[in-house]
Amino acid sequence: MAIPFEAGSLKSGQTVLIHAGAGGVGGFAVQLAKYTGAHVISTGLLRNHEFIRRLGADEVIDYSLVDFREIVRTKFPQGIDLAFDTVGGDIFLRSADVLKMAAVW
DSSP states (O other): OOHHHHHHTTOOOOEEEEEETTHHHHHHHHHHHHHHHEEEEOOOOOHHHHHHHHHHHHHHHHHEEEEOOHHHHHHTTTTTTTOOSSSTHHHHHHHHHSSSSSBBO
């Protein structure tokens, strides 16, 4: 199995949305994406924002206060390069709404 950044072909300079950046999988994904040189957006509760930023996220969105799609669409109207879903369900489908093309892992 390829890691998401290989399968998603994430490269330096691209933008990735990683859900649940304070979680075990999401936290590693934030660090790996930042190491790759990507611009990292993550979702997480306000109380976890500082932790997620220390992991390497450039931007953090509180999913309990706002629909992440509104923030991402405003900042990146052309869409982002990759979304990494560690939550599942509706988040997976909504993540596709902010992509340049289908690249949800």
